[in-house]
Amino acid sequence: MKSINIADQPWLSMRRTISITVDGIRYRLFRASVTVAVIVVAVAFLMNILAESLIKRSVASNTRERIDTSRVIYNWSAKLSSPGSQESIIIEVANCSPDSDLYRETQRFAAMNDEDMAAFQTHAQKIVFIFDFFNSLDYAKRRAMIHTASGLEILNRLRSPENMEQFKLALSRIRSVHFDMSYDELDAVLAKGPEIRKQIGTIITARRKAIAVINKTLKGKTVLEKLATADGPFGDTIRQAGFIFDADQTAPLVADQAQRLLDILALEESMEERPTRQLIAQQANILPADVNVMMMWKYLDGKRFATRYLEKMQEAGITTEGLAPERLVDLAQGRKENAALLRAERLTLDAGKGVLGLGERLGWLLFVSMLVCGIGITNAMMMAVTERFNEIATLKCLGALDGFIMIMFVLESCFMGIVGGIIGAILGGVIGLGRMLAAFGVNFLGAIPIGDIIVGMLMSVLLGTILAAVAAVLPSFKAARLAPMEAMRVE
Amino acid sequence: MAETTPQSDAAQKNADRRIIIRTVGLKKSYLMKGVLTEALRGMDIEIFQGEFISVMGPSGSGKSTFFNMIGALDSPSVGRVFIDEVDVAQLTAEELAYLRCHKIGYIFQSYNLIKYMTALENVTTPMAFGGVMPDEARSRGMGLLDLVGLKERWHHRPIEMSGGQQQRVAIARSLSNNPSVLLCDEPTANLDLHTGQEILEILQRLNKEKGVTVICATHDHRMMNICDRLMWIRDGKIDRIADRSDVHIEVGGIDGH
Numbered sequence: 001m002k003s004i005n006i007a008d009q010p011w012l013s014m015r016r017t018i019s020i021t022v023d024g025i026r027y028r029l030f031r032a033s034v035t036v037a038v039i040v041v042a043v044a045f046l047m048n049i050l051a052e053s054l055i056k057r058s059v060a061s062n063t064r065e066r067i068d069t070s071r072v073i074y075n076w077s078a079k080l081s082s083p084g085s086q087e088s089i090i091i092e093v094a095n096c097s098p099d100s101d102l103y104r105e106t107q108r109f110a111a112m113n114d115e116d117m118a119a120f121q122t123h124a125q126k127i128v129f130i131f132d133f134f135n136s137l138d139y140a141k142r143r144a145m146i147h148t149a150s151g152l153e154i155l156n157r158l159r160s161p162e163n164m165e166q167f168k169l170a171l172s173r174i175r176s177v178h179f180d181m182s183y184d185e186l187d188a189v190l191a192k193g194p195e196i197r198k199q200i201g202t203i204i205t206a207r208r209k210a211i212a213v214i215n216k217t218l219k220g221k222t223v224l225e226k227l228a229t230a231d232g233p234f235g236d237t238i239r240q241a242g243f244i245f246d247a248d249q250t251a252p253l254v255a256d257q258a259q260r261l262l263d264i265l266a267l268e269e270s271m272e273e274r275p276t277r278q279l280i281a282q283q284a285n286i287l288p289a290d291v292n293v294m295m296m297w298k299y300l301d302g303k304r305f306a307t308r309y310l311e312k313m314q315e316a317g318i319t320t321e322g323l324a325p326e327r328l329v330d331l332a333q334g335r336k337e338n339a340a341l342l343r344a345e346r347l348t349l350d351a352g353k354g355v356l357g358l359g360e361r362l363g364w365l366l367f368v369s370m371l372v373c374g375i376g377i378t379n380a381m382m383m384a385v386t387e388r389f390n391e392i393a394t395l396k397c398l399g400a401l402d403g404f405i406m407i408m409f410v411l412e413s414c415f416m417g418i419v420g421g422i423i424g425a426i427l428g429g430v431i432g433l434g435r436m437l438a439a440f441g442v443n444f445l446g447a448i449p450i451g452d453i454i455v456g457m458l459m460s461v462l463l464g465t466i467l468a469a470v471a472a473v474l475p476s477f478k479a480a481r482l483a484p485m486e487a488m489r490v491e
Numbered sequence: 492m493a494e495t496t497p498q499s500d501a502a503q504k505n506a507d508r509r510i511i512i513r514t515v516g517l518k519k520s521y522l523m524k525g526v527l528t529e530a531l532r533g534m535d536i537e538i539f540q541g542e543f544i545s546v547m548g549p550s551g552s553g554k555s556t557f558f559n560m561i562g563a564l565d566s567p568s569v570g571r572v573f574i575d576e577v578d579v580a581q582l583t584a585e586e587l588a589y590l591r592c593h594k595i596g597y598i599f600q601s602y603n604l605i606k607y608m609t610a611l612e613n614v615t616t617p618m619a620f621g622g623v624m625p626d627e628a629r630s631r632g633m634g635l636l637d638l639v640g641l642k643e644r645w646h647h648r649p650i651e652m653s654g655g656q657q658q659r660v661a662i663a664r665s666l667s668n669n670p671s672v673l674l675c676d677e678p679t680a681n682l683d684l685h686t687g688q689e690i691l692e693i694l695q696r697l698n699k700e701k702g703v704t705v706i707c708a709t710h711d712h713r714m715m716n717i718c719d720r721l722m723w724i725r726d727g728k729i730d731r732i733a734d735r736s737d738v739h740i741e742v743g744g745i746d747g748h
Contacts, residue, residue, distance in 0.1 A: 006577055009588035010622040020608075020616075027607030394603040397564065398664070399592025399620035402584060484591070485564040487603055488555055488676055 012404050021411045028384070032416055035380040039420025040427065042373030043464040046366055047428025048435075050456045053362075054449055055436040060348035062447035067341055072250065073227065073257035080214050080223045080238070083207035086200050087131075087151045094124040105244040109206035110199055120199060126181075126189045127196070130154065133179060141177060144170040155193045158186070206242065213241040227258035263323065263331055271296050273316035279309060300332040337443060344440050370467060377471035381413055385479040392479050393487035402480040409476035410469055417468025421461035429457055511671055511704050512538040512561050516570035519556050530556040532727040533570070540671070543698045543705045545714045548724035554708050555676070557724060561706065562597060562674045563590050575671060592621045596665025596703075598675040602657040604649040610636060610660045611645040617667045635663040639693060655686030662693055666703075673697070675707040679714075691717060 025032045078084075084092070089106075096102045098118070107117040134142055134154060145167045149157040157163050171179055217237050218226055226234050231251045238245040245251060270276050271293060281288040283299050299305045306328035313320050385392070392405055433448070517534040520527050530553045538544055538561075548554045559565035560572050563579045572579045574594060582590060591597075604613050611632050618628040636642045639659035649657050658678060665673055675694065679687035695717045698705045707714060715721060721738060723730035 006582065006586050007589055008583075008585040009592060009620065012619055016619050016625075023607045023612075390601075390603060391605055394597075394599070394605065395616075396588070397562075397591055397597045397603075398617040399588050399668075401588050401620075404620075483565065485559040485562075487597070487599060488559065488564070 009399055009401055011401065017404065017407055018411065021408050021415065024408070025412055025415060031380070031384065032412075035377060035413075036416050036420040036423070038373055038376040038380070039417055039464050039468060040424040042369055042467070043421050043424025043460050044428035044431070045369050045424075046463065047425045047457060047460040048432045049362060049366060049428075050460065051429045051432030051453050052436055054452045054456060055432065055447075056348050056350075058449040058452070059344055059436070059440055059444050059447045062444065063341055063344045063348060067345060069253070070257070070338065070341070073224075073254055073261060076230075076245075076250075076254050077223050077227060077258075079207075079243070080211060080227070083204045083211060086197070086204070089200050089203055090124045090127050090152075090196075091131075093121055094128040101244040101246060101250070105242075106203060108242065108244070109203045109210075111202065111206075112199070120196070123189065123192055123196060126185070127152075127155065129181065130186070130189065133181075137177065141170070141174055144174070152193075152197070155190055159190050159193065210241040210243060214238065224258055224261060227254055228262055229255060230258065231255040260331065260334065263327065264335075266318075266323075267296070267300075267328070267331065268293055270313050270316070270318050273313070273318065275312040275315045276309060279312045297332050297335050300328050301336070303329050306332075340441050340443060344444065347439055370463075374467050374471040377413060377416075377468050378474060381409065381472045381475035382478070384412075385409065385475045388479070389482065389486050390489070392482050393484050393489075396482070396484035397487050405482075406476045406480040409479050410472050413468040413472030413476075414465055417465035418461065420468070421464030424464060425457040425460040428460070429453055508539040508541075510537045510573075511540045511542075511575055512536075512706075513573040513576075514561065514570065515573075517557075517560060517567050517572065518569035519553075519560065519565070520568050530727055531560070531567070534727075534729055536722070536729060536732075538672075538704065538706060540704055541698070541702045542720060543695070543718045544707070544720045544722060545718040546706065546708045546722045546724060547710070548730070552724045553727040554724050556727075558674060558676055558706075558708055562595055563587055588620075592617055593668045594671055596667075596670040596673045598658070598661050598665050598673060598678050600677040600680045602649070602654070602661045602681075604657055604660055604664070606649055609646045609648055610641060610652070610663075613649070613660055614664045614667055617664060621668050623668075632663075632667065635666055636660070638666070639663045653686070654682050655689060658682065658686075658690050659693065662690070662697075666697070670703070672704045672706060675705065675709075677708055677710065679709065679711045687711060688713065 092102060093106055096106075098121070103117070103121070107114075110117070110120070112120065131151070131154070134146060134150075137145070146154055146157055146163070158167060168183070171177065214223070214237065217234070229235075230238070230245075231247075232255075235245055235247055235251045235255075239247075271280070271291070274288075277288045277291050280291045280295055280299060283305065284291070284295050296309075300309060303325050306325040309328065310320055310323060310325060313323075395405065396402075433453075436448075437445075514534050514536050517531055518529070519531040520529045522528075532553075534557065546554060546557070556565070560567055561574070563572070563574060563582075566580055574590065577590070579587070579590070597603075604610075605616065608616065611629070614632040614635055615623075615625075615628040618631065619625070623631070633642060633645060636645050639662055641656060641659055641663070644652065644656065649660070652660070658681075662673075662678075673694070678694070679690055682690060691711070691713060694705055694707070697703050705718075707718065715735060715738065718735055720732060720734055722732045
């Protein structure tokens, strides 16, 4: 027989390696599926939390936007009735963006050039920062620093040196509180106090004048009633008085919302009349004395009831001009939507903090669950290696390289990671979606960030796979180092 | 029983033949619970090409350790093992894998077939490790299965076959890369008499027709009938080596024959 020159053993092709690995998994499907289940649970947990926080964050910004829009009427009716306080103007200016109507309007009232206005805003932001700092303190700490001062009084108080000393002393003693502004900067803000006060005074005076112009045109009507025609001549009046009131967008929106508010007020008032009250009592099967506004809105959601309600209103002698059953239903639904918005706002208060919108505690929980999953996979792979001692040793007798054995086990774990990751990501995503839909209702469907969720799913699958691969390294190493003579052992 | 001592005229008779495995002063000791246990205490043997040699010895005699040494599965504490004049201790891990793959065929007492592979896949796996193309491996594998009479059952998994059939697949597998040496660790121990006889016949045929060197650890006395030389191991040393012609054995026939 020929003599063989010893050479290096070649590497097995990846295709063959994968096919051997897959055959091995198929043969031990039950064990593999238990391991996969561990990965599924971990990845589903991750994906669920991720999906919920993504949806929450998106719903939160959507809600804020919608609520802001729905409150335009309140802003305008307030603005046309009162010039506002010094503090409210500072906060307004600090928070508005330089290309907004409010910014330009304030600039006009203050009669400032662009540069001064920008400086004014920067200053207002610093003052708001100081306000926020003191507002975040509890009563005892706040009292120790600035006694009972609030609002602009704080700045006045701090301008006296001894009060400033008190503040600094208190700040140095209370270690849990950090004031992220240098004392120099604080002094600069305080030094500018009188100037700011003067500027705000100018704004308030200008506003008061503008409001006086508006008041002349009211002729016994309320501002709200007048605002219902804001898309008409009243809008021009507002503009002439010096306000910046956009005719194309803001005006129709304000007019519509004003009319809505008027209608709602009219309806809620009408409920006090005998015939209408009796109708609601009849519908709810209770005494007329127990009827409340909530019930009226609940029943007005149906068109048949709305029609009958309108009839009863006429019976009671209330003018129903401009009110149709459809309008009533629409108003009732608008109220419902508003309630949903408020609920969503409350539910999403905690959204958007920390990495990916996860809080510190959730992040920690996720980390621990991933760790537990990793240990579970390691354990399962250890068991698999022990169970396959004979097989591994035999393969080595047949000429398998250590690297092949290593790759075989890591691959096996990776496959389970991919399968478990995909199932887990889908499961977690669906559960998260379902839970969020149940919490916020279907009218937030448009706010669901599908793209972000898909990216999150891919990330979860990737993470599951990496986790499985890393967890398999140690058992695979153990398998690769197994002595081939183990094959001789008789079981 | 006429006895001969090692290194006798039998060795002289074989002097002109090629040596396939040679051990020099082979010693192996294990440290078990702090106690040094000597499994092999100095073994010198030459095994010739084309030989059928039976290794006998009670359990604990060092037989398995000896097998691990000459199969390149373990390294000696002292001494050397030459396989085809290559010092096993000098080889890297990759070269050892190559040696195991191409030079030596292993046949185990418990067959050790890969459970999730079909008979053919079991036979072709060592070829894949050796870098043989799949098509060639398949045709060669079928040829080897034909050799052991299991061509029709190439797609069966080990669990669907009897012990004897599994051992035949294992023999086909051990031959897949045309090894010079077949190392058989009690190949008939788990089989009934009749099936064991079949396996022995296959081994004998391979030895005679293909000229494969067969080294067989066994308790099976029928092995004595077909081997060229017999070797007894006791307490980690070679007790004696004898040519079969020098040993008179009385073995009863197998029932039904």
